[in-house]
Amino acid sequence: MAPFLHRSFLIRFAPALCGSLGAGYLAFRGQIFEPSGLPFQAVTIGALSAAVLSLLRVSRGGIAVMLVLLFGVGQLGMARAAGWMPALGGLLFGVGILLIALIFDLLGRGGLIFGKFLILGPLLAGLYVGLMPMMTFHTLAADDTLREVMLRVLLGLVVGDGVGLGVEIGELFGDTPAAREAA
Numbered sequence: 001m002a003p004f005l006h007r008s009f010l011i012r013f014a015p016a017l018c019g020s021l022g023a024g025y026l027a028f029r030g031q032i033f034e035p036s037g038l039p040f041q042a043v044t045i046g047a048l049s050a051a052v053l054s055l056l057r058v059s060r061g062g063i064a065v066m067l068v069l070l071f072g073v074g075q076l077g078m079a080r081a082a083g084w085m086p087a088l089g090g091l092l093f094g095v096g097i098l099l100i101a102l103i104f105d106l107l108g109r110g111g112l113i114f115g116k117f118l119i120l121g122p123l124l125a126g127l128y129v130g131l132m133p134m135m136t137f138h139t140l141a142a143d144d145t146l147r148e149v150m151l152r153v154l155l156g157l158v159v160g161d162g163v164g165l166g167v168e169i170g171e172l173f174g175d176t177p178a179a180r181e182a183a
Helices: 007-033 038-057 061-077 084-109 117-135 142-174 177-182
Strands: none
Touching: 007 038, 007 142, 038 061, 038 084, 038 142, 061 084, 084 117, 084 142, 117 142
């Protein structure tokens, strides 16, 4: 098995992705499976957040940074279709996810065993709202502004708390000392 697919990573990543998908489905139903809609980010941003957070928790920070850089390059690659402002907003969004994951990791290393996920959702919601002007530069109409802000707040809360809770559940039940010795 490749070093970044270590058992400790998978113990955190799988429940984190399931947490994002489950919470996203509860909040948005089938809309999370429509790639053209914003709720689809419960899948995409959920997977990115789950991977970055899980990699940081197992001390694979270099791979987490590479993953965020790949996400950012992908966003910049879509600049021709979406424009430069949304592409730069996407790049900053990836960096913001990395910073939020670092905060989560520092809280865990500081001794906080459970409850870190309660911080992840509001931070991700704040990231969504803070970067909204850049990411919706040419597409947002004045009539839709409040709806879009509330949708992004809900999406950030759902994805952030779902991913964070999944990582914490994986750490609590899957990453026991006996499991670490067996690996």
